[in-house]
Amino acid sequence: MASTSTDPIIRLRGIRNAFGPQVVHDKLDLDVRRGEILALVGGSGTGKSVLLRTIVGLNRPAAGSIEVFGQDILNLPDVQRRAAEQRWGILFQNGALFSSLTVAQNVQVPLKEHLGLKGPILDEIAALKIALAGLPADAGAKYPSELSGGMRKRAGLARALALDPEIVFLDEPTAGLDPIGAAAFDQLIADLRDAVGFTVFLVTHDLDTLATVCDRIGVLGQKRVMVVGTMDEMLQQTDPWIVEYFHGPRGRAALDAQARNAAAHSDGAA
């Protein structure tokens, strides 16, 4: 596991989000530490995706402050705001790739848009990111419709990595993948974090992801982040939703699988 700093790279205070009369978040606080993999969980409709969208500026909160990289990003002038945006990458739930562009061209979009790069360097960087995301080299020339769901996720990840982000946002990265594909994707994220040292903020329903790759988990409920901590700390909680979520049959199965994996690794290392 990578060393994480307690210095928050994302700091949310007093966030309020409302759509008409529906209040989704109120007085929500959260710190994400530099270098950690933090997963946000919570019941359906608790506002996990809205919170991710709020941090990256796709949804403006009704109240509260958001600091990313120590900057008050809700009140930054446009130029600095764009500079901050270049320092993170986002993988949306469906990959959000441009269907009329090849994978390599998709990866090149942020390179052209933010860095103004032109010529062969674009192909070189795209090839590098495609390899980093664990795709074969020939995937670069393919269109999203020619890829499997797992490969599309990796293509989306390659694009999210285009600008060497310091933070990677992942919205349900393993949704729609079979268990083996999901485990491989989780491992890829963990390996990349260890190698590159970026921070990961992810939204998930996948208990295997929580059990295997996350440093800390934040539970969204009652319009705020109710608790943040390690998996062990989650297992000590007494809130009925948290107990049901982590101690229910799916939670137990994920923890048992993780324990088996850990045992297999330590046998292998012995």
Ligand SMILES: Nc1ncnc2c1ncn2[C@@H]1O[C@H](COP(=O)(O)OP(=O)(O)OP(=O)(O)O)[C@@H](O)[C@H]1O
């Ligand atoms: N643009 C919008 N306009 C109106 N309501 C919205 C908008 N975006 C989200 N909502 C509402 O906010 C609430 C939270 O939505 P969100 O998608 O963040 O939930 P979630 O926790 O990610 O759910 P799930 O786990 O089912 O994906 C939902 O009730 C949703 O209908």
